Amino acid sequence: MSRTSLKEAAAAIRKYNRFLISVHTSPEGDALGAELAFFYLLQKLGKQATIINEDPLPAEYNFLPGKDNIKPYRPAWKDIDFDCAVILDCTDLGRIGEVSKLNNRLPVINIDHHISNKKFGTVNWVDPKASSASEMIFRLYKAMRLPFDADTALLLYVGIMTDTGSFRYSNTTVFTHRAAGELLRFGFNVPLVYKNIYENIPFTDMQLLIKVLLHIHRTSGGKIAWVELPAKLLRHKKLSFDLTDHILSFIREIKDTQAVALFKENLGVRNEIRVNLRSAGLVDVNKIAQAFGGGGHKTASGCTVHGRLADVRAKVIAQIRRNLK
Amino acid sequence: MSRTSLKEAAAAIRKYNRFLISVHTSPEGDALGAELAFFYLLQKLGKQATIINEDPLPAEYNFLPGKDNIKPYRPAWKDIDFDCAVILDCTDLGRIGEVSKLNNRLPVINIDHHISNKKFGTVNWVDPKASSASEMIFRLYKAMRLPFDADTALLLYVGIMTDTGSFRYSNTTVFTHRAAGELLRFGFNVPLVYKNIYENIPFTDMQLLIKVLLHIHRTSGGKIAWVELPAKLLRHKKLSFDLTDHILSFIREIKDTQAVALFKENLGVRNEIRVNLRSAGLVDVNKIAQAFGGGGHKTASGCTVHGRLADVRAKVIAQIRRNLK
Numbered sequence: 178m179s180r181t182s183l184k185e186a187a188a189a190i191r192k193y194n195r196f197l198i199s200v201h202t203s204p205e206g207d208a209l210g211a212e213l214a215f216f217y218l219l220q221k222l223g224k225q226a227t228i229i230n231e232d233p234l235p236a237e238y239n240f241l242p243g244k245d246n247i248k249p250y251r252p253a254w255k256d257i258d259f260d261c262a263v264i265l266d267c268t269d270l271g272r273i274g275e276v277s278k279l280n281n282r283l284p285v286i287n288i289d290h291h292i293s294n295k296k297f298g299t300v301n302w303v304d305p306k307a308s309s310a311s312e313m314i315f316r317l318y319k320a321m322r323l324p325f326d327a328d329t330a331l332l333l334y335v336g337i338m339t340d341t342g343s344f345r346y347s348n349t350t351v352f353t354h355r356a357a358g359e360l361l362r363f364g365f366n367v368p369l370v371y372k373n374i375y376e377n378i379p380f381t382d383m384q385l386l387i388k389v390l391l392h393i394h395r396t397s398g399g400k401i402a403w404v405e406l407p408a409k410l411l412r413h414k415k416l417s418f419d420l421t422d423h424i425l426s427f428i429r430e431i432k433d434t435q436a437v438a439l440f441k442e443n444l445g446v447r448n449e450i451r452v453n454l455r456s457a458g459l460v461d462v463n464k465i466a467q468a469f470g471g472g473g474h475k476t477a478s479g480c481t482v483h484g485r486l487a488d489v490r491a492k493v494i495a496q497i498r499r500n501l502k
Numbered sequence: 503m504s505r506t507s508l509k510e511a512a513a514a515i516r517k518y519n520r521f522l523i524s525v526h527t528s529p530e531g532d533a534l535g536a537e538l539a540f541f542y543l544l545q546k547l548g549k550q551a552t553i554i555n556e557d558p559l560p561a562e563y564n565f566l567p568g569k570d571n572i573k574p575y576r577p578a579w580k581d582i583d584f585d586c587a588v589i590l591d592c593t594d595l596g597r598i599g600e601v602s603k604l605n606n607r608l609p610v611i612n613i614d615h616h617i618s619n620k621k622f623g624t625v626n627w628v629d630p631k632a633s634s635a636s637e638m639i640f641r642l643y644k645a646m647r648l649p650f651d652a653d654t655a656l657l658l659y660v661g662i663m664t665d666t667g668s669f670r671y672s673n674t675t676v677f678t679h680r681a682a683g684e685l686l687r688f689g690f691n692v693p694l695v696y697k698n699i700y701e702n703i704p705f706t707d708m709q710l711l712i713k714v715l716l717h718i719h720r721t722s723g724g725k726i727a728w729v730e731l732p733a734k735l736l737r738h739k740k741l742s743f744d745l746t747d748h749i750l751s752f753i754r755e756i757k758d759t760q761a762v763a764l765f766k767e768n769l770g771v772r773n774e775i776r777v778n779l780r781s782a783g784l785v786d787v788n789k790i791a792q793a794f795g796g797g798g799h800k801t802a803s804g805c806t807v808h809g810r811l812a813d814v815r816a817k818v819i820a821q822i823r824r825n826l827k
Contacts, residue, residue, distance in 0.1 A: 343668045344682070345696040351683045357669070358679030368783045368801070371670040376755045376782065380724060383756050387715045399705060423755070430701045430748070431708050457701065458693045476693070 182302035187320055189286050189300045193261035196226040200265050201272035203232055208266040210336025211310035213243045214329045221323050231274035240373045242328035250275045256282055266310035268472055269295040288313055293463060293472045308348040311336025315356045330363035335370060346476060347458060386420050393428055400435040401497050402428050407486060408442040425455045436460045436497050440490050450489040453479045459502040468496055507627035512645055514611050514625045518586035521551040525590050526597035528557055533591040535661025536635035538568045539654045546648050556599035565698045567653035575600045581607055591635035593797055594620040613638055618788060618797045633673040636661020640681045655688035671801060672783060711745050718753055725760040726822050727753050732811060733767035750780045761785045761822050765815050775814040778804045784827040793821055
């Protein structure tokens with residue numbers, strides 16, 4: 178089925194000429210790598226393409242080639258500027274935020290690897306077996322017989338590497354390694370890529386991170402571990418880095434941990450808690466996040482829950498407890 | 503040259519029949535994966551093989567298939583029990599510790615990927631371009647046309663994955679990914695492998711780790727960062743896990759860090775400091791460790807230095823400072 182949808186997606190891409198490309202808010206390596214590599218794919222086909230994201234590029238992705246092609250959303254953009262929208266790495270159209278105002282009447286090509294994808298497109302190429310949206314764009318280059326170059330190779334590698342946690346999550350397949358090997362032929366500096374994305378934390382942020390880690394809580398015999406990021410902790414520090422992944426990866430290193438949660442009070446909005454969940458593989462945290470209107474993958478998910486920090490935490494922990502193995 | 507040495511190593515392996523296999527003290531994933539996979543290679547050839555290591559298997563490698571074939575050194579072993587010794591992942595013969603007492607008169611096949619290898623063997627197959635000793639054993643299987651099976655695939659994967667820091671160090675090549683992909687065909691559980699090795703830290707150890715991280719020191723504008731593990735901190739805690747890599751990886755995530763050092767007072771011996779060094783790629787920490795009689799790789803090395811903690815630290819930091827870029 179996935180092969181059919183790949184062909185349909187390729188056919189649709191050949192048909193249209195003026196493309197809007199977008200990805201979800203808070204874009205990470207995979208969304209950015211996939212959309213920029215897709216932008217270059219359209220250029221190679223002689224098409225017009227514009228990337229519009231609601232959120233700006235996070236600082237750790239400043240090294241990505243072609244990043245200046247990502248434009249912020251402005252109401253001045255009109256549907257009539259485009260004849261097709263390609264939405265990457267999104268489970269539903271709401272994930273692109275304000276940019277969704279643009280594509281009321283546009284045909285939508287939905288390219289995604291999330292199992293929870295809502296098939297919101299005119300054409301839906303959804304492949305939950307792909308490690309990442311970038312791995313799907315890798316396949317698309319192959320299927321359309323388009324050559325990689327140093328820039329697209331780096332972009333696709335960044336997407337695959339970040340979404341597989343450097344080739345260690347369960348989404349890593351034989352094909353993932355084959356793709357990474359083929360991309361690495363272009364000879365980019367692997368440790369430098371890693372350093373740019375992960376080893377670039379300002380010392381003051383790192384000190385806050387360590388302070389947060391001093392207060393790891395555990396329950397259910399250590400199967401559940403969590404930390405909190407109350408607004409008062411964040412208000413006094415200017416954080417230039419998103420520490421979510423670092424905190425969760427660190428806590429997951431504790432023996433017997435099946436599920437990890439981070440509860441973060443949103444600074445702007447009162448009583449709004451961002452919950453990020455990670456699983457060691459047994460617990461399906463996508464299911465848990467969906468119970469609160471969020472989603473993601475089996476081993477990494479998130480949701481935004483309204484309520485006081487302590488109440489939200491109690492509700493989410495209870496839900497995790499019901500899903501322990 | 504490396505290809506010739508591979509052929510010579512293969513020829514020597516075909517010639518002998520009763521093999522002693524050993525690796526360095528404090529063996530990690532690569533040494534263990536390589537020696538066990540090599541043990542199975544000899545079995546497939548119908549040879550007799552005995553693995554003798556000075557140090558026991560670290561707890562995090564308890565899941566390795568065939569681990570019971572690793573025997574501790576005992577004086578009862580005699581040279582005459584073997585007609586050849588194969589030493590893996592060692593820069594010099596001293597690295598195998600007490601086991602070196604055994605092979606005075608044995609021909610030695612030296613298989614290693616360290617650039618600082620002393621060519622101590624009768625046959626020396628040294629390939630600094632290989633990511634790991636395990637990647638070399640992977641090549642040996644191929645060259646000798648021997649099939650992998652689920653156990654050897656897992657063992658070689660563990661060696662390659664651990665020595666490349668999960669495919670992110672500079673030793674990761676196109677071939678490394680190709681090998682990992684081929685091994686992954688045997689369908690082992692990648693996140694579980696990772697969890698066994700890295701995400702299995704007892705909570706009490708983790709709390710000590712966080713306490714150590716509260717005292718990260720920096721100098722040279724943050725280019726050098728270090729922590730100390732004084733004996734008094736270790737004496738009151740029973741550590742079941744080697745936290746060296748975790749501590750150094752964590753500190754390396756700080757922006758602008760070029761070199762990271764961990765100074766650990768050895769519990770048994772007064773005034774003996776184990777120094778572990780990591781580099782982000784620019785600084786050659788192999789050179790720095792060699793200045794103190796140690797060695798390793800450009801980006802990861804170690805040495806043991808005698809003196810008081812503060813004195814050793816000052817000397818090593820001064821040496822790093824001279825090597826900053």
